Amino acid sequence: MAERRGATVELREVTKRYGDTVAVDHLSLTAPAGRITVLIGPSGCGKTTSLRMVNRLIEPTSGEILIDGQNVLTEDPTQLRRRIGYVIQQVGLFPHRTIGENVATVPELLGWPPARVRARVDELLSLIGFDPSRMRDRYPAQLSGGERQRVGVARAMAAEPPLMLMDEPFGAVDPIVRERLQNEFLQLQRAQGITVIFVTHDIDEAIKLGDRVAIMRAGKLVQFAPPGELLARPADDFVAQFVGSDRGLKRLALLTVGGAEL
Structure with missing residues (x-):
């Protein structure tokens, strides 16, 4: 929960x-x-x-x-964006800042106490499968594309939006x-x-x-x-074509062994 x-x-x-x-x-x-x-x-x-x-x-x-x-x-647009996480395909990490500093960006802008910022950074690095002690001080150029994307997600979540x-x-x-x-x-x-x-x-x-x-x-x-409803009852021919002719197989993938939709 x-x-x-x-x-x-x-x-x-x-x-x-x-x-x-x-x-x-x-x-x-x-x-x-x-x-x-x-x-x-x-x-x-x-x-x-x-x-x-x-x-x-x-x-x-x-x-x-x-x-x-x-x-x-x-609302003021800047204040609005600080309370909404935002992740794009190009990630947009700051290359001159460490992974820890990247994740800490918005909490620092919001004036969080340093101890709270550090704890949140370490919590999120752990949640995305990183060892904080190893990864906190690395730079984006040292990471793979998938790792950078994980950091982008963590940064967007950092201020608990x-x-x-x-x-x-x-x-x-x-x-x-x-x-x-x-x-x-x-x-x-x-x-x-x-x-x-x-x-x-x-x-x-x-x-x-x-x-x-x-x-x-x-x-x-x-x-x-x-x-499940989209696959079982597409609203029109456009939706049916868009979800694909294999929508029956896609629907099966949503079912548990007991037959309940996930």
Whole structure:
């Protein structure tokens, strides 16, 4: 049972226009607290734009975005981003700072006492499978791509955010490393109880990681459902084609021996 509670995120009729182009069209959905909500769809469907509007890296044209009932559009953007974890494919570690210093970035910005920062850094390094005494003082260039991605996730979690936004974080690593990172991330997310909104283009990743999956097309939400429901009852032909002709096999992978969906 996680000690920390994630935030509930609500998007209400959120729209983003660039001139005459509508990137996101009246998107409404709720990302439940402590769960992973995956946004997926073809290129240009609006999934990354939707993600980046939550922490205001992109400003919505209209609509409301609420985190635990508070409208993010009324907050200072810098303060908002400091309480939301953010992980991208390119990681973005500071090359001149050690692994420990990278993980400590946001807690230090928030003024945490040094002892608390160090304890949190060591806790997270241990959680991602590192020996803190060995890895704390290394630099990003000394790590593999998969190891750097782990550090990126740890840094995003360092200030105990109630919410993490993840934009194709495992897309740049090979399939074997990706599967291991996915498994480790699921364990870490459950242990920390953080709400996650996760963008991917990979339907298998969406089904594996998502508690709920939002399929988007041309800026609109086509279906929003748990993976099992998505596979069993696709909303239309587009969803059926998108999840694949092998959706029956994918659904079996969600079942336990007793027949209950995970």
